Amino acid sequence: MSGIARRIVINALKCGTVPQHVGFIMDGNRRYGRKVHVGNGKGYYLGYETLEEILGVSMELGIKVVTVYAFSIENFKRPPDQVETLMQLAKDKLAELCENSELVRQYGIAIRVLGDVSLLSPDVQEVVARAVELTKCNNRAVLNMCFPYTSRDEMAMATRSLVEGIKTNDLNLSDITTGVFESSLYTRSCPPMDILIRTSGEIRLSDFMCWQTSRACHVEFIDCYWPEFTFWKLLPILLRYQVRAKSIEEARRRIEMLESQQRSPPESALVAEVEASCEQVLERQQRIRSFLTHRGHLPNCPLVHLQK
Template sequence: MSQLSKYNIQLKKLEAFFGEKHKNLINQANIHPQTADCVDNYVTQRGIPYKNTYFLTRCKIYLKAFCEEIRHKPFLQKTLATISRFYFARRVKMALIRPDNALEQTWIQKCCCRFMCKGPIPRHVAFIMDGNRRFAAKKHVERIEGHTRGFDKLAEVLKWCQDLGVEEVTVFAFSAENFKRSKEEVESLMELARHKLALIMQERDQLKANGVKIRVIGELKQLPEDIQNMAQEVMSITKDHARCCLNVCFAYTSRHEMVQAMKDISLRLRNGTLQEDQITDDLFGKTLQIPSVDLAIRTSGEIRLSDFLMWQCSEACLEFTDALWPEFSIWNFYAAILKYQYFIAAKKS
């Protein structure tokens, strides 16, 4: 008799012993009896997907329903030992395996997320997405492939921020200084921007469901006219979304943003809507397009802001990680959040 058959018999004994109530609980949880040695074959034959909630629910129900009685029943003790060995071995393995959905967190990542939420969470996180070209060189692929992987990483990072309750995310997608790069690379980046903006417009229902508001900020007049129009349409589509705001800095420099703020203040002075004694650093900060940053993260090991949100980052927690942007992981992100929480605690002490 196979292990699986023996295990099924033990399960039936358990169900008979504890009655229909606990049997119904087991059935509702979609529990399929398996032993450690039979798991792979069983799943392959029956097409049962590995789900973290499946293993967690299974263990909880067994322990809650049977723990007290097992002490007095030898065959139940053996069954629990089998369940426990199987449960913990599979939980450790499944905690480290990425789910089929790339945006879905593993079990251990969800635990870490809940742990992080017990402390202060930054309201506004900024990312300098550096290292795309170095990633391409490292992987021996074309530069545009590195930039494509970088854009794909952005969706993943935005999901991490939403899971933690971050209200605003700002990313440095393209500096105005990048127009000085080779014509071929700039044209490739513009084509990539067209493609990604088109995808965003196609997924407007998903954006609405997630409540993501998108703002494209920078010297947009330097961009091709069709990209300007697409950016305006994306902003129009998402302007009423309120759960999370994504600021995409495109053709952006902090100096240009500050110059524009100074011009706005000067215009208000000439119009008489603002008095000179009303000009403060707080007013200047509010005149800028992007609000103050709580946590700024730069990838690739470079330790500089590169003309990105220089005013807004004056009191922010700064994190510089060696990971290239396409390789930036959720653990790098959690490390930055922990640093921010330590930073806040140090300020209060």
């Protein structure tokens, strides 16, 4: 009966605005493990089962991108046994997702790993690369696993990349705008983040998707541990988002308009720009497009052109 009820509710939700990109800070796995007396390690594995369930629900709803905070760079400071448990979990589940997951095949999910993978051991890097390679041609949906990741590191990476582009003459200084910076982030081929959810009752972002959530994103902090999170806890969040969806879209349009005005040159420069040849404009566009497309230092974050 619960399956039938879920199907009815999902169909009803589809009549409203469906978010295209949802992020999850999957917090509380260790505390849940202690709560149910199964230990930290088992808590992490139960958390992965919740991820599978929520990913399935997201695909049923028509959500295109799910981004999860799997491992923070700061987590390397945890006790070695906890780090090892998380690394082994990542290896096991990434292999399972890319090789044996019916969910990935059914919904054409591309797996991308966002973060500084150079910090991982070679065996984990190998599994990461394999998962990305085996699913890179999938283009109906995306699972972004942030591992190991922080927003500060992501923005520093994007800044270094743009600076290097200027040094090598692949970019001009005048090419750098907020839009180009945003297109240099790991999430560059994803739609804007519509909803961010953090479990465990903590009210902070913990250095996760700070740029992406700054642009009219619906953020919710839920007072339950991640392994306790279910579709029925997700439901009221989706309903609240649907109520706010129109105002969120309007806020984004205002932000884009403001940024466009800030980028507009003064009148004297505008006259010169109007007199510039179309070839120069096209050359600039092609230069930026080429730079953003051929960024070989992000091998585990390939561009995904999602089907509409």
